[in-house]
Amino acid sequence: MVEVRFLPADKTIRIQEGMSILQAAIAAEVRVESTCGGKGTCGKCKVRLQTGKIGNAEDLTPAEKKFLTPAEIESGWVLACQHILTEDTFVVLEEQKDAFDRKAGMRDSEKAWEHAPAIRKVALALDPPTVEEQTADWERLSRALPVDHVAFSRLVAASLPQKLRQGKFKVTAVLDGAKLLAVEPGDTISRSFGLAIDIGTTTVVAYLVDLNRGTVIGSGAVTNPQNVFGADVISRITYAAGGPEKLRELQAKVVGGINGVITQLTEKHGVGFDEIYQAVVVGNTTMSHLFLGIDPTFLAPAPFIPVFQQEVEIESRELGLKILPTAVVTVLPNVAGYVGSDTVGVMLAGNADRLPGLNLMVDIGTNGEIILAGKGSILTCSTAAGPAFEGAEIKHGMRAAEGAIERVRIASDVFVEVIGGTKARGICGSGLIDAMAEMVRAGVVETSGRLVTKEAQLEKLPPLVQKRLRGGTEFVLVWAEDSATGGDIVISQKDVRELQLAKGAIMAGIRILLREAGAEAGDIDKVLLAGAFGNYIGKESALGIGLLPSVPLERIAAIGNAAGDGAKIALLSLPEKERAFRLARQAKHIELSTDPDFQEEFINALSF
């Protein structure tokens, strides 16, 4: 056994020799950025050794030699997935302060629905039993309830005698429809809470909702702890396919992450976990399967078949979720293998079935979900954008965290804005889109996506901008002396190509749905951008690179974390929840992978 200590988290773990630092980090529940799941192909899991074998190039694997600069090797950097532990080791992680508030702090969608939660609390004043009147506690309670027949609940009955007597037979019953969830001593009608949960592949967000007032009291986010098994859904599925143990591990990871947020929220807002009576969950189809511990194996290969499509309602204790054990957790239905309940949430919050005209809703992420609603139908598709928008597969890409370039302007020179106002350490998705749009506009890159090299083109650029173009291979955004990494921050030709693939895939999906609806770009009345990303990308830039169909700027609006909003709405209104169930069934899914026009549309959509 060796001991590994992680800083700055200051967590220590004893682990078998021969394991990697990444495996130790997973065991210690320390988060290390890794997008390939430990295969040594992404180069993102750089960590620095404080003790142990430092700077010994001979000990490095080919992957480490590929991703680390000589200066980094010198100062003790290694790849966490490649470094095998043979002795006690001290590991320092570069902390990335996540811009979580990006996902959690979205504005709520406009309220156009009836506040009618399924949870109902009734205060009861029961007659205490006497020798003359010996009715049992359960029957005494149930005949006082405003529902015809209440099914016996062992869990509620278990503590019922205490609760009744504590409250001197004045108690409050918590009902979810006709199901008795709990009995609380005294009158607690004023306190009633629910939880809306949005399980993203990357980030999990939970909202604590006051069911009486219909307001969000607080929200919290955490990186999806399944991340250590890979960044994309396929790697998670592949891991889960390894057997029931692995599946349980993934389920436990995500539930653990959510429970952490629940603890924070309940402590911060003075709410007891057993005062949370209901939860509504949305997520992509893979996340829904993993949250429920259902085998997702056959989602990965064609024909991409999920185990279930319908809504799932289940008691929280079955999942280990830290809310009232009898509380019902509803996972909203999905539409298809790659169009999940999160998209159903977007349809609900975005009113896909109610908006007049033709409306396009796009949730841009690793997987782009697209909804085209109007003319009496709701069409959906999913398109693989890849992780470029999240900064992966991009040379200096990073997530939207402190130090990430998020805005770029090109005039006499290149000007950037950095999250947190610090020196730049990389570029995030919205920055990348901005940079591309500016590079196209300024003539740094041709419409074909090629960095300019021809003398005649170069001459048209301002001298300071021209200097930043390196022989058609890269464009320098931030010079070494101004960066936090001490190296130039660039956009490479390959980065441009990755971005083209990503935006081309989204645009091609949009075009196929338009074709299916017999409409054209000009017919679109509104383009609604869902998801955190939609809030942060410059609309003009998105149009500039052809990520969105060309519509007048004012028709484009960001609607925030609409998936999460959908979960909140379903929590606060039973009729709305039922509408979500209907929306999932109403939506018609268009499969792109076998669509005869996809290839042509995709290739056409690649250029700027």
Place this chain on the structure above:
Amino acid sequence: MATLTDELASAIAELEDEKVLDLVQTRLDSGTSPLEIVGNLQQGMTEVGMRFEAGTYFLSELVMCGEIMKDAMNILEPRLAGADQKHRGSIVIGTVKGDVHDLGKNIVVMLLKGAGYNVIDLGIDVPGEKFIEAIRANGAPLVGMSVLLTACQEGMKGIIEEIRAAGLDTRVVIGGNYVDESVRDYVKADYFAHNASDAVKIADGIFVH
């Protein structure tokens, strides 16, 4: 780059469609052998493949190149009849079972065809028995498999096992965005290629005789 001395080859590389068609016509008229012209076209196409690999060209340019080639071949084909039109050998190719991505594979097909091979493209989601059937029917010494979904890697391994179990000693080359030597070793393929140009090089190495 751009070491092409032949005007026709360089016109293809620069994707100058009209110039290509003009040159093909004038050369034919002036009595150049159609086979020699095809040779020049292939040279240009190889260059296009290299530029794609280097990132200077992208998918649209490749598609454009494919179309120019098609138009040029339309002019040439009637004249090639009778000429010694032997192809360089047969290659079976497909995207493995469970995977639907075929853009990359289509490029490989295009460049292999451009390089003079007889390519039998089985499309997407191709199971082992289909590969085996096609290898047998065409006596193909080389089979190419494309995979982009990491989840289909296990299936690809199975297909290669099936091919071996069927007693075929066909060489297997694999490719796809994430494929590298470790994938090749894992699935027990003979070769891997990062891009379509390498695929042609590998084929050229196998079909030398």
